[in-house]
Amino acid sequence: MILINLLPHREAARKRKREAFFASLGVAAVAGGLIAGGAYIWFQAQISSQQSKNQLLQTEITKLEGQIKEISTLQQEIAALRARQQAVEDLQADRNLPVHLLNELVRQLPDGVYITTLKQENQVVTLTGSAQSNERVSELLRNLATGSPWLTKPDLVEIVAGNVTLAPRETRRVSNFTMRVRLLRASEVAKAAAAAASAASSASTAAAAPASAAVASAKKV
Template sequence: MIRINLIPYRTARRQHQIIQHLGTFVAVVIAAALLALGAHTYSSLQLADLKEQTLQLQQQNQDLKQKIGKIENLDHLRTDVERKLKIVDRLQEGRFHSLKTLHEISLLIPENVWLDEINDQGKDLVLSGQAESNKAVAVFMRKLDQSALFENIRLDLINRVMIGGLPVRKFSLKVVRRDDAAVAAGQAEGS
């Protein structure tokens, strides 16, 4: 019987299988390394994009904060302007209020009564002057009382004094000025 020695063939075959297995192992390791490198590169790119978006959002946030600051400043300016306009309106109203008051007093004052001083104390007026007689002061007080612009007329002082050798009465009246709504209501009732 012929004997064939298969040992070198088996050894060669094993070496060939070992080389194949090593090649496959190296290929798998290289493929895994390439996949890991690709995944790392992809996540690095995503991280860079996210950092760029974060910087853009932070810049937008800064811009919005500046705009909000400007809006708050505008709100402050608007309230300041409104406050100043109210002051101007109140002053304008007071100017005409004083004008109306003086006009009304000039219409009501009798010929034999002279005013020396009108002291405005807000709602109260103090009228000081001279009159020919007590009766002239009483007539003046009655006219003030009948006016829609005044109320609570009170005689604080009346003295007899000599001026230029003539006897006159020096007087001081306290008058309360009605507000514009009460004056308008009184004028509406009188119409």
């Protein structure tokens, strides 16, 4: 007996394929949604973690800025204390400046030069006096410029000719002068002495180097 299938099997096959295709699409959509959701959650977690780290860093930065301000304030206070200490030391050292000034003037005044008035303002000393000649004034300027560790930068303000009465009938021509000179502080004198010693040491070392080279060459010969 022959059986003939009169049902639309091709339509049924197409229907099954469509159903399978739509099922696959549904599964793919669900899988894509799950993956996208997982990725979104992961990224959100990473963003939240980074924001927490950023917040922590910002908090630490704020603390560091506060500490830096405190350090800056401390440095300013230290600088102010050092300045006060230096001022006190300068004041203590300056108590002996009049002694050094008078001592140096006695040492540096050439014969024939007389100081009539002496005035000091801070570290500038104004000298007024008389000299037997202009050459004596020039000699005093040279002595003050190069011969004293306490006096520096002499400046001749003026020099005028004048007369001095030695007896009722005896007069002598003199040179009346006014000059300024700077009186150094004890700290400045110490620095200048240290610089001079360093320069002398460097010069002696430089002079000894060629001599050593000459000795070495002589030994080789």
